[in-house]
Amino acid sequence: MTNPTDPTDETVVSAEVRESYERATPQSRALAERARSVMPGGDTRSVTYHRPYPSFVDSASGASLRMVDGETLLDVLNNYTQSVLGHAPDPVVEAVCDRFRAGNGVAAPTEPAVELAELLVDRVDSIDRVRFCNSGTEATMNAIRAAMAWTGEERICKIDGGYHGTHDIVEIGVSGDGRAHKGIPRSAERRVQTVSYNDTEQLKATFEAVGDEMACLILEPILGAGGMIPATDEFLRTARDVTTDADVPLIFDEVMSFRLAPGGAQERRDVEPDLTALGKLIGGGLPVGAVAGREQLMAQFHPETGSIDHSGTFNANPATMIGGVATLEELDEDAIVELNRRGNELRERLQQVGDASSQQITITGEGSLFQIHFTDGPVRDWRSSGAGGSLSEPLFHAMRREGIFLAPRGMGNLSTAMDDEDIVTISAAFERALESL
Structure with a gap:
């Protein structure tokens, strides 16, 4: 929602990223074409759209998404915070x-x-x-x-x-x-x-x-x-x-x-x-x-x-x-305390990665919620936010190539289906993704 890019701006997703994504998701591409013939843009939910087309989920369990193209992704979006227990608990x-x-x-x-x-x-x-x-x-x-x-x-x-x-x-x-x-x-x-x-x-x-x-x-x-x-x-x-x-x-x-x-x-x-x-x-x-x-x-x-x-x-x-x-x-008090602890650790790790990178990165959030901003901060309101800008969608694709699914605007959240090893995995994927931008 913040600092939206022009939907006609093809430079946001490079030709190389587009070609790599299309090679990896032929079934999703076919489904997207079918969907566009019966639904405007191929979906009924604007927030799930991204270029060149969204990939389709076949099934979801715990912290994982199984895509129709055979990929398995670690879900760090959790239906925009809804799936707090993970999928199909x-x-x-x-x-x-x-x-x-x-x-x-x-x-x-x-x-x-x-x-x-x-x-x-x-x-x-x-x-x-x-x-x-x-x-x-x-x-x-x-x-x-x-x-x-x-x-x-x-x-x-x-x-x-x-x-x-x-x-x-x-x-x-x-x-x-x-x-x-x-x-x-x-x-x-x-x-x-x-x-x-x-x-x-x-x-x-x-x-x-x-x-x-x-x-x-x-x-x-x-x-x-x-x-x-x-x-x-x-x-x-x-x-x-x-x-x-x-x-x-x-x-x-x-x-x-x-x-x-x-x-x-x-x-x-x-x-x-x-x-x-x-x-x-x-x-x-x-x-x-x-x-x-x-x-x-x-x-x-x-x-x-x-x-x-x-x-x-x-x-x-x-x-x-x-x-x-x-x-x-x-989702009792003990579960929430542990979920927030992991969220705090993840934000600290992501900020450390951002500080060590060549990009200007500020991580915001609270508890199990987080957002990656491409700005050196401080971030106090949406006008100072770097979320949803020109680098957010390339980051989304880079993280996806690393097996991590988060929002195209750079937002994520954790579920109780995740463990401490997943926090390390997300942080390492973020480091590699930033290097590739």
Whole structure:
């Protein structure tokens, strides 16, 4: 999402890299051609696209991807943080399959939804009530709707470079000023006030000037698509203070960062929002989202006494819910501590490799999350980020040749299916990949 390259710029991927990739992936090339004849660009997910075409996955297990061309890659992307336990973990697979055999598409509540909601309420101090949906996009959309209904205001404050899904109002200020693309109505721009990440003084000044016009402040404790940049403690505390003073709900988007502690990044940083948007890992590998938070705010979703209508054919379907229960039971505090330890070690190793290379490298992230920036830093917001620039996609291809799969923009994360040897493997591959650029 940051510093995007021109998609028509063929110099980003050299002829040599392109030819080498095409020789290694003939089956993927054929599938890509088939896919383009029935889907625009050959996929239905923009973030998985890269040049000259994406390679296709045949199967995934643990920390490994088996590609249709016969390659096996170490997965350091994990479906953009969703596969925190790795792929096809036995307890989750068994729970989901058993539930699916018992019937999944029912127009009535089931016990697994209660179980997952109870787990979230128990794990997160700021959560009194939960409402399930089917994606992080739906989660942030409904959190903002709850804030609008509560305050009676329609403008929101968000972060420059903050990505909260694909509904209109949050697609402002994602990769520059204004709309992220032409499909967003211009009227949405008038409803959004942006502030720079980690700029405490700007945040204070903004709320002093227009805080009473805001429905909410929404932010990620770790700026994900903007460069996997941690918020400073001061910035998060200030966000809490200015929203409290303005009587405006504070929304944390923890779709990616919930893995950082049993209670998410908000527990790790000791700052409680009013509403939290969740997704990815809480569904056990199936589509999921949740908006959760304080009882009074969430009461607006009550079907009899609330003011917000909220439904969806697959909301809280039992297979997804039981998959989420099984995932959270496996992802206990001990597992998170060990995962974060490995993440800390990996970032240190990657920075050491970067410091010793001829490139300007800064590694950001927190816990099991990391981002490779082609800049000497410091990186505090998306405008200072070097992620997604002209060297990011060549690095992606170079790492792939070394057997490592990460995001084309240079983002990665770990799963509990990895061990200490994998950390060494990733670091060594990064060193060789930088030498080849």
